[in-house]
Amino acid sequence: EAGVAQSPRYKIIEKRQSVAFWCNPISGHATLYWYQQILGQGPKLLIQFQNNGVVDDSQLPKDRFSAERLKGVDSTLKIQPAKLEDSAVYLCASSFGGVPSYEQYFGPGTRLTVT
Amino acid sequence: SQQGEEDPQALSIQEGENATMNCSYKTSINNLQWYRQNSGRGLVHLILIRSNEREKHSGRLRVTLDTSKKSSSLLITASRAADTASYFCASPSGGYNKLIFGAGTRLAVHP
Numbered sequence: 001e002a003g004v005a006q007s008p009r010y011k012i013i014e015k016r017q018s019v020a021f022w023c024n025p026i027s028g029h030a031t032l033y034w035y036q037q038i039l040g041q042g043p044k045l046l047i048q049f050q051n052n053g054v055v056d057d058s059q060l061p062k063d064r065f066s067a068e069r070l071k072g073v074d075s076t077l078k079i080q081p082a083k084l085e086d087s088a089v090y091l092c093a094s095s096f097g098g099v100p101s102y103e104q105y106f107g108p109g110t111r112l113t114v115t
Numbered sequence: 116s117q118q119g120e121e122d123p124q125a126l127s128i129q130e131g132e133n134a135t136m137n138c139s140y141k142t143s144i145n146n147l148q149w150y151r152q153n154s155g156r157g158l159v160h161l162i163l164i165r166s167n168e169r170e171k172h173s174g175r176l177r178v179t180l181d182t183s184k185k186s187s188s189l190l191i192t193a194s195r196a197a198d199t200a201s202y203f204c205a206s207p208s209g210g211y212n213k214l215i216f217g218a219g220t221r222l223a224v225h226p
Contacts (some may be wrong), residue, residue, distance in 0.1 A: 037225070043214075101165075
């Protein structure tokens, strides 16, 4: 089965610019997650979707980050304007369901560098 | 805040040796999961152990869970150079499948 797809794989932008990341989850997976992973740390959940709806965005910096999941499939994560501290790998993951026993499958990530 | 904390932060061993990584967590858990991350395959789920289980095996991996001590360990037996990666423990938080990851253990296996 095809895995979680993400694009772009790498992005370099200047601070105050905007950037968008795209994710296509595994077919049939209702739950989609966006994580931020800063170098040397574990991934941190930014936002979790169940189908079209947001179930957790408690750690999403809403003044600059936004995310949507149209039609319950693909998702985009946007940062506007970017700050230096946003330099990180942004991981998208999906799972069949939203209960804790379901394994999450991760995409390759987008490495963002903000200069 | 991170739920799990791995120990050691870094581990360097020779091929064929065993590698043990530990994870401590703070609150009650439904299950605990271990993930591996390397540049080739990204972040991959290795094994899930439920709160009512004490030990679980998968190939060369052995995971233990001690809920009284809020700790888990991951043992990789007969390590290979391909096991070189960062290993993370993660546990679900809240009613949904929100995973809280630790900072990871960086394992280097030398040929």
